[in-house]
Amino acid sequence: MEKESYLIKQVSLFSENKPGRLATMAKAFLDEGINIKAFSIAEADGFGVIRVLVDKTREAYDKLAELGFNVAYTDVIAVIMRDEPGGLYEIAQTLANASINIEYSYAYSGKDKAVLILRVDHVEEAIEHILNAGFNLVRQQEFL
Amino acid sequence: MRYWDKAIETIQPEELEKLQVKRLQETIKRACHVPFYQHRLQEAGISADDITKTSDIKNLPFTKKQDLREGYPFGFFAVPLKEIVRIHTTSGTTGKPTVVGYTKGDLDNWSDLIARNLTMIGLSDDDIFQNMVNYGMFTGGLGFHYGAEKAGLTTIPSATGNTKRQIEMIHDFCVTAIHCTPSYALHLAEVAEELQIPLDSLKTGIFGAEPWSDQMRTELEEKLRVTAFDSYGMSELYGPGVAFECPEHNGLHIWHDSFLVEIIDPATGEPLGPNERGELVITPLTKEAMPLLRYRTGDITMLLDDVCPCGRGRKIARFTGRSDDMLVIRGINVFPSQIEHVLLSIPEVAGSYMVYVDRVNHMDEMIIEVEINRQFFSGELADLKTIRERIQRALRDVLELRTNVRLVEPGSLPRFEGKAKRVIDRREKM
Numbered sequence: 001m002e003k004e005s006y007l008i009k010q011v012s013l014f015s016e017n018k019p020g021r022l023a024t025m026a027k028a029f030l031d032e033g034i035n036i037k038a039f040s041i042a043e044a045d046g047f048g049v050i051r052v053l054v055d056k057t058r059e060a061y062d063k064l065a066e067l068g069f070n071v072a073y074t075d076v077i078a079v080i081m082r083d084e085p086g087g088l089y090e091i092a093q094t095l096a097n098a099s100i101n102i103e104y105s106y107a108y109s110g111k112d113k114a115v116l117i118l119r120v121d122h123v124e125e126a127i128e129h130i131l132n133a134g135f136n137l138v139r140q141q142e143f144l
Numbered sequence: 145m146r147y148w149d150k151a152i153e154t155i156q157p158e159e160l161e162k163l164q165v166k167r168l169q170e171t172i173k174r175a176c177h178v179p180f181y182q183h184r185l186q187e188a189g190i191s192a193d194d195i196t197k198t199s200d201i202k203n204l205p206f207t208k209k210q211d212l213r214e215g216y217p218f219g220f221f222a223v224p225l226k227e228i229v230r231i232h233t234t235s236g237t238t239g240k241p242t243v244v245g246y247t248k249g250d251l252d253n254w255s256d257l258i259a260r261n262l263t264m265i266g267l268s269d270d271d272i273f274q275n276m277v278n279y280g281m282f283t284g285g286l287g288f289h290y291g292a293e294k295a296g297l298t299t300i301p302s303a304t305g306n307t308k309r310q311i312e313m314i315h316d317f318c319v320t321a322i323h324c325t326p327s328y329a330l331h332l333a334e335v336a337e338e339l340q341i342p343l344d345s346l347k348t349g350i351f352g353a354e355p356w357s358d359q360m361r362t363e364l365e366e367k368l369r370v371t372a373f374d375s376y377g378m379s380e381l382y383g384p385g386v387a388f389e390c391p392e393h394n395g396l397h398i399w400h401d402s403f404l405v406e407i408i409d410p411a412t413g414e415p416l417g418p419n420e421r422g423e424l425v426i427t428p429l430t431k432e433a434m435p436l437l438r439y440r441t442g443d444i445t446m447l448l449d450d451v452c453p454c455g456r457g458r459k460i461a462r463f464t465g466r467s468d469d470m471l472v473i474r475g476i477n478v479f480p481s482q483i484e485h486v487l488l489s490i491p492e493v494a495g496s497y498m499v500y501v502d503r504v505n506h507m508d509e510m511i512i513e514v515e516i517n518r519q520f521f522s523g524e525l526a527d528l529k530t531i532r533e534r535i536q537r538a539l540r541d542v543l544e545l546r547t548n549v550r551l552v553e554p555g556s557l558p559r560f561e562g563k564a565k566r567v568i569d570r571r572e573k574m
């Protein structure tokens with residue numbers, strides 16, 4: 001269906017908080033010529049999850065798994081945000097009105113646009129409400 | 145059911161009592177050649193002639209591991225060195241090792257016990273047996289080796305190390321039975337899977353030298369497709385072969401013709417009855433080079449009351465831990481086996497774990513590092529937190545202690561080829 005085309009595969013890695021884990025991941029991406037579009041680190045007591053959006057998702061997943069990382073795909077969506085005051089507010093309010101919970105989010109601001117990456121509880125509804133509200137979603141292939 | 149020595153393995157209680165009394169008297173006489181026992185027996189005012197029934201043993205003094213250490217090197221030998229044909233040592237965590245010696249007769253008795261055990265679990269000259277334990281000073285290597293040869297098994301002294309080579313031998317030689325530590329067996333299974341070498345010929349796994357839980361049994365049996373048997377022994381009592389599981393898998397047969405068994409309260413030394421858990425105290429009845437009286441093993445078990453369908457004598461329960469392995473955390477007794485039991489019952493936990501004990505601001509803190517099972521990583525931090533909380537809650541329910549569980553990446557914890565050392569007590573000794 002149409003909505004599925006807006007799902008973006010984020011690569012999530014389980015990582016202990018110890019020196020060198022991020023560097024190991026980054027080096028692997030360098031070696032494979034993988035470009036990181038956005039990433040964030042979520043941390044709990046002594047361990048965390050590194051989340052990355054890259055241009056070559058499958059290669060990234062395979063390489064990390066080969067290096068022994070515990071890796072998983074996670075579906076997220078990426079909304080284009082107005083790069084000015086209120087940009088985040090509009091999107092957050094749209095989802096709040098629809099009672100959709102944001103589990104986590106992170107953002108990047110590029111040359112031509114700012115993008116908000118969202119992990120939500122009801123992804124299809126979220127896509128529908130976001131599109132209806134007139135926002136644009138980025139598709140996976142646009143990351144290439 | 146096959147027996148190695150049917151008469152002795154199925155000996156009836158009255159006859160056993162007579163044999164034990166006779167052998168106990170002989171043992172006391174032999175012990176009198178050791179100055180330590182001479183003094184102790186004199187102090188207690190007891191001699192071999194005072195023993196008329198096995199329960200008289202309660203009048204004899206205990207022997208502790210520390211006593212043996214103080215006799216270093218040959219202080220506990222009851223025969224001239226001329227008659228001693230083998231020496232093994234056991235490494236202590238501190239100081240000098242304990243030295244044990246064997247006469248020709250001892251080696252013969254010992255290999256006989258191993259042959260009994262191997263026959264009991266159905267092994268014979270049709271089997272090919274790979275002995276994957278240390279062949280040096282550790283008694284598990286040579287002990288099993290000579291017993292297996294005696295029982296007619298085709299014996300491969302593969303010892304430890306080079307896991308890939310071990311796997312190739314199992315495969316190429318169609319090995320049917322292995323002996324190793326349970327943690328090494330799990331490592332072996334993992335490597336065999338990685339190498340994609342099937343180990344289809346295996347049917348029997350003998351696991352000893354460290355306590356292992358019933359969950360571990362399930363895991364070992366599934367991964368290696370063997371029937372797992374628990375083996376118990378210690379160098380001071382010859383080595384392995386003291387007690388062994390029979391095919392009923394419901395406790396371990398201990399060889400009462402060779403070992404007089406008592407279970408005591410480790411704190412008071414008072415004897416405990418059947419089905420009461422306490423410290424195993426053993427008086428070996430046939431040892432020549434190094435007789436011991438009431439040796440405190442430090443291992444926790446109990447005598448089982450039930451009669452085994454296999455026809456052999458009374459069993460002891462599988463070991464849940466050593467009394468000297470026991471940790472006291474904030475005043476609460478914790479056996480590492482309890483921790484293992486909890487962790488292995490949680491599917492999200494992979495096989496390996498480590499326990500660290502620290503003292504922070506005069507409070508004991510227990511940190512448990514747990515490898516999570518790869519397949520359970522959803523990509524969500526929240527799910528990891530839930531797993532962590534579940535583990536902590538399960539541990540708290542069993543140990544009655546708050547622990548600090550740390551999830552670590554799969555494959556990051558040490559794998560042990562010898563005796564697993566999963567508990568590190570970092571508290572300063574008082």
Ligand SMILES: [Zn+2]
Nearest residue numbers: 390392452454
């Ligand atoms: Zn039995």
